[in-house]
Amino acid sequence: GIQVEQSPPDLILQEGANSTLRCNFSDSVNNLQWFHQNPWGQLINLFYIPSGTKQNGRLSATTVATERYSLLYISSSQTTDSGVYFCAVVAGYGNKLVFGAGTILRVKS
Amino acid sequence: NAGVTQTPKFRILKIGQSMTLQCAQDMNHNYMYWYRQDPGMGLKLIYYSVGAGITDKGEVPNGYNVSRSTTEDFPLRLELAAPSQTSVYFCASSFGLAGPLGDEQFFGPGTRLTVL
Numbered sequence: 102g103i104q105v106e107q108s109p110p111d112l113i114l115q116e117g118a119n120s121t122l123r124c125n126f127s128d129s130v131n132n133l134q135w136f137h138q139n140p141w142g143q144l145i146n147l148f149y150i151p152s153g154t155k156q157n158g159r160l161s162a163t164t165v166a167t168e169r170y171s172l173l174y175i176s177s178s179q180t181t182d183s184g185v186y187f188c189a190v191v192a193g194y195g196n197k198l199v200f201g202a203g204t205i206l207r208v209k210s
Numbered sequence: 211n212a213g214v215t216q217t218p219k220f221r222i223l224k225i226g227q228s229m230t231l232q233c234a235q236d237m238n239h240n241y242m243y244w245y246r247q248d249p250g251m252g253l254k255l256i257y258y259s260v261g262a263g264i265t266d267k268g269e270v271p272n273g274y275n276v277s278r279s280t281t282e283d284f285p286l287r288l289e290l291a292a293p294s295q296t297s298v299y300f301c302a303s304s305f306g307l308a309g310p311l312g313d314e315q316f317f318g319p320g321t322r323l324t325v326l
Contacts, residue, residue: 105252131313132313132314134314134315136317142298142319142320142322143319143320144300144317144320146314146316146317149314187252187253189252189253191313196241196243196258196260196304196306196313196315197243197255197258197268197269198243198245198253198255198302198315199255200252200253200254201252202251202252203251203252
């Protein structure tokens with residue numbers, strides 16, 4: 102099956118800093134989503150982005166489907182950005198999301 | 211819209227007990243899914259359904275059963291609970307659209323289950 106690798110596994114930032122999270126996948130995809138899991142365990146949809154670029158406030162994402170990677174940019178980070186960021190993809194037939202292991206982000210004030 | 215709702219929020223089971231995790235959605239989505247998340251890991255698909263009366267296995271179906279009698283509800287049944295089923299369980303739903311409009315999945319708040 103498809104493999105999803107996220108990097109870095111762990112990231113510590115000072116408040117106000119910018120960061121880039123990466124998601125590599127081993128096969129072509131029909132669906133790619135970025136999620137933020139907050140410290141209470143809730144999964145929050147950030148982007149649905151199988152290709153192209155999207156922006157939402159301080160966050161933006163780019164997926165280059167032909168090169169099999171996606172990037173999540175966080176600018177001017179805030180302590181509320183802390184949590185785990187997951188990339189998940191659907192490959193081939195069906196709608197089954199395959200998740201990466203996540204990037205743990207800690208933003209210090 | 212309430213979105214995707216799950217009950218209960220927390221549950222402790224003894225080994226060998228059974229229980230049903232409830233999931234409902236009010237977005238008129240065709241597709242529904244059950245995932246589990248073990249500590250420090252991403253989510254893994256247990257079962258999914260593409261419509262009422264149709265279900266199929268995901269990556270980790272052993273020890274679980276599902277049914278889908280209505281569009282809105284998708285309960286997950288645990289029979290003979292084992293410590294390996296200690297996890298956080300997430301239900302999700304989507305329209306199930308193919309093509310460029312895509313198929314974004316939306317998740318419920320999760321059920322934290324401990325089997326002792």
